[in-house]
Amino acid sequence: MTLQNSRSGLTRRQLLARSVAAGAALVVGPGFIAGNDAAWALETTALKPETMATLVQMARDIYPHDHVPTEFYVVAVKGYDTPEAAPGIEAGIAALDAAAQGKGFSSYIGAGWERDRVDLLRAMEDSAFFQKIRGGLVTGLYNQKAVWPLFGYEGESFSQGGYIERGFDDINWL
Amino acid sequence: MVAKFDQTDSSVVVIIGTGAGGGVLANELAQKGVKVVALEAGGRYLPEDYVNDEWESFGQLAWLDPRTTSGDWRVARDFSGLPAWIVKAVGGTTTHWAGASLRFQDHEWKALTTYGRVDGANLLDWPIDGAEMAPWYDKAETKLGVTRTGDRPGLPGNNNYKVLEKGALALGYKEVHTGRMAINSLDYDNRMACQQTGFCFQGCKWGAKWSAAYTEIPAGEATGNLEVRERCHAARIEHDDSGKVTGVVYFDAEGKEQRQAARVVCVAGNTIESPRLLLNSASAMFPDGLANSSGQVGRNYMRHVTGSVYAVFDKPVRMWRGTTMAGIIQDEARNDPTRGFVGGYELETLSLGLPFMAAFLDPGGWGREFTTALDSYENMAGMWIVGEDMPQETNRVTLNSEVKDQFGLPAPNVNFSDHPNDIAMRNHAYKQGMAIYNAVGATRTFPTPPYPSTHNLGTNRMSENPRDGVVNKWGQTHDIPNLFISDGSQFTTGAAENPTLTIVALAIRQADHIAREMSANTI
Numbered sequence: 001m002t003l004q005n006s007r008s009g010l011t012r013r014q015l016l017a018r019s020v021a022a023g024a025a026l027v028v029g030p031g032f033i034a035g036n037d038a039a040w041a042l043e044t045t046a047l048k049p050e051t052m053a054t055l056v057q058m059a060r061d062i063y064p065h066d067h068v069p070t071e072f073y074v075v076a077v078k079g080y081d082t083p084e085a086a087p088g089i090e091a092g093i094a095a096l097d098a099a100a101q102g103k104g105f106s107s108y109i110g111a112g113w114e115r116d117r118v119d120l121l122r123a124m125e126d127s128a129f130f131q132k133i134r135g136g137l138v139t140g141l142y143n144q145k146a147v148w149p150l151f152g153y154e155g156e157s158f159s160q161g162g163y164i165e166r167g168f169d170d171i172n173w174l
Numbered sequence: 175m176v177a178k179f180d181q182t183d184s185s186v187v188v189i190i191g192t193g194a195g196g197g198v199l200a201n202e203l204a205q206k207g208v209k210v211v212a213l214e215a216g217g218r219y220l221p222e223d224y225v226n227d228e229w230e231s232f233g234q235l236a237w238l239d240p241r242t243t244s245g246d247w248r249v250a251r252d253f254s255g256l257p258a259w260i261v262k263a264v265g266g267t268t269t270h271w272a273g274a275s276l277r278f279q280d281h282e283w284k285a286l287t288t289y290g291r292v293d294g295a296n297l298l299d300w301p302i303d304g305a306e307m308a309p310w311y312d313k314a315e316t317k318l319g320v321t322r323t324g325d326r327p328g329l330p331g332n333n334n335y336k337v338l339e340k341g342a343l344a345l346g347y348k349e350v351h352t353g354r355m356a357i358n359s360l361d362y363d364n365r366m367a368c369q370q371t372g373f374c375f376q377g378c379k380w381g382a383k384w385s386a387a388y389t390e391i392p393a394g395e396a397t398g399n400l401e402v403r404e405r406c407h408a409a410r411i412e413h414d415d416s417g418k419v420t421g422v423v424y425f426d427a428e429g430k431e432q433r434q435a436a437r438v439v440c441v442a443g444n445t446i447e448s449p450r451l452l453l454n455s456a457s458a459m460f461p462d463g464l465a466n467s468s469g470q471v472g473r474n475y476m477r478h479v480t481g482s483v484y485a486v487f488d489k490p491v492r493m494w495r496g497t498t499m500a501g502i503i504q505d506e507a508r509n510d511p512t513r514g515f516v517g518g519y520e521l522e523t524l525s526l527g528l529p530f531m532a533a534f535l536d537p538g539g540w541g542r543e544f545t546t547a548l549d550s551y552e553n554m555a556g557m558w559i560v561g562e563d564m565p566q567e568t569n570r571v572t573l574n575s576e577v578k579d580q581f582g583l584p585a586p587n588v589n590f591s592d593h594p595n596d597i598a599m600r601n602h603a604y605k606q607g608m609a610i611y612n613a614v615g616a617t618r619t620f621p622t623p624p625y626p627s628t629h630n631l632g633t634n635r636m637s638e639n640p641r642d643g644v645v646n647k648w649g650q651t652h653d654i655p656n657l658f659i660s661d662g663s664q665f666t667t668g669a670a671e672n673p674t675l676t677i678v679a680l681a682i683r684q685a686d687h688i689a690r691e692m693s694a695n696t697i
Contacts, residue, residue, distance in 0.1 A: 156373065
């Protein structure tokens with residue numbers, strides 16, 4: 001699998017033209033999804049691209065951070081795109097879509113409001129599938145070093161000599 | 175010159191575990207000329223090896239052998255295979271500890287006398303007291319270089335401390351300071367001063383925090399009297415027909431079974447592994463496990479009344495900068511039953527990095543209630559509650575015959591449920607903690623549930639009467655004179671204080687006793 005950035009050769013216009021689904025990710029062709037803003041794209045190998053797109057949306061709905069770009073959610077779940085993991089993911093996402101259809105939506109992603117999608121997730125939050133996805137995200141999303149600066153977290157400081165001369169006590173609003 | 179002893183050398187003292195108890199005991203005995211073989215289940219990691227990345231460090235240092243949990247504590251639901259967050263390495267959990275070094279208050283040595291009988295609690299007085307322990311605490315504080323003891327100044331307060339201090343003073347608290355810490359505020363004992371780097375839990379890369387890994391162990395080895403065998407996991411302790419222990423069977427780094435003969439055996443594997451080893455050593459003569467005539471081995475498991483309070487503000491705090499446990503409020507540590515519970519608690523600053531905050535703020539939580547908290551991570555301050563929990567006979571470590579470890583040995587199960595006194599204390603502490611932050615303008619507060627246990631105590635308790643506990647006032651088992659317990663499992667009750675300083679003081683005292691008794695040929 002490859003995670004590509006906007007220099008992958010596909011223009012935003014091409015991506016949009018090939019898209020078949022709305023949501024956090026666009027399915028742009030066989031085995032291929034991309035971000036709405038064309039900032040990233042992912043080739044799937046074992047999962048259907050629609051499944052990966054729904055999984056990415058599910059990940060964002062579980063841990064929604066509006067200032068965190070979708071590519072971090074893609075990184076967090078792309079490990080499920082393997083022959084071993086795919087059947088369980090396909091089944092879980094199919095169940096999620098079926099639940100959405102039972103509520104009158106075309107699919108999970110077809111539920112436009114986050115509130116409606118979260119209701120669908122709440123109804124299945126004790127399932128092994130939901131807990132597997134949620135549990136995996138705790139490390140898959142928040143343990144990405146590249147996401148830390150988006151939360152202000154600075155990570156290790158030893159290489160810079162700690163904070164003894166770099167603001168360990170610089171609070172100025174108390 | 176590092177010693178190497180023959181496995182058939184029955185003149186050595188074998189110590190199992192090299193942390194605050196075993197590591198200190200090993201060095202103290204070696205300094206007195208006693209020959210010691212220390213068996214350490216983990217590998218050797220030094221400051222250059224420590225990783226300032228929470229999950230990577232966890233993978234490097236944490237004790238992750240199979241364990242199971244039961245009881246109504248939330249850890250059994252959220253972290254069912256991880257009852258405790260402790261270390262498997264030379265130096266044990268002194269690699270991970272925050273460094274808080276507090277003496278027991280005098281009344282805490284006499285919990286039964288002070289608090290009276292509490293329904294459901296197995297309270298007991300220690301057979302020692304504050305006067306007995308004072309000189310040993312002096313030695314321990316000097317060894318660890320504890321700040322605000324001797325002539326050692328306190329550490330400077332970081333951002334997280336300043337928020338705590340301001341809120342505490344606003345509530346009228348008086349005993350508020352940057353703690354008595356085994357973290358150098360000035361260069362001490364050939365170790366440098368704290369550089370306010372954070373990541374105290376991941377091993378101090380400067381060596382500013384005391385850890386047995388780079389103090390006691392090399393000092394003991396330098397005497398030529400101490401051999402540390404790394405990656406050697408004790409399986410059982412053997413005894414002869416007279417009931418005296420004779421040696422320890424262990425699995426070496428290659429998984430091969432070995433045996434080390436011993437004149438004396440000291441068990442310091444932490445409060446889960448130590449009773450497990452005694453129980454796994456059951457024999458025809460001791461069918462309920464070694465030193466278990468009282469039936470108390472594995473019982474009275476304590477973990478302190480813990481919990482955290484985090485709060486977010488409308489401006490940055492950056493709590494992760496600097497010492498993790500950067501300050502303390504001690505006003506609530508007193509015993510004042512008018513609060514609705516016996517015993518007391520300390521409030522100490524704490525911070526977690528973003529990865530661990532995501533895992534521990536509200537385990538299992540999701541959705542915007544959860545993520546908006548993390549969105550304010552930079553504006554977050556945090557404190558940890560550490561209070562005295564009630565010993566209960568049913569809170570216990572047992573062998574799980576269904577689950578085996580990598581050596582085929584029954585894994586330990588840790589059963590724990592809060593006592594009503596524990597719940598009342600935690601709720602009081604949550605309320606006070608939230609009030610402290612609200613006094614500084616918190617926009618949101620989070621009464622956060624306890625993490626997997628770091629303070630594991632009580633499963634081989636000390637007692638005056640052999641009927642009531644496992645060891646006597648020297649940590650010597652009531653049943654077997656040449657078998658000692660040298661870690662926090664010998665705690666009769668837990669007190670409100672972080673336990674390491676007391677474990678160290680008891681180990682120094684025990685070394686003195688063992689050396690004396692060996693000279694007198696009584697063991």
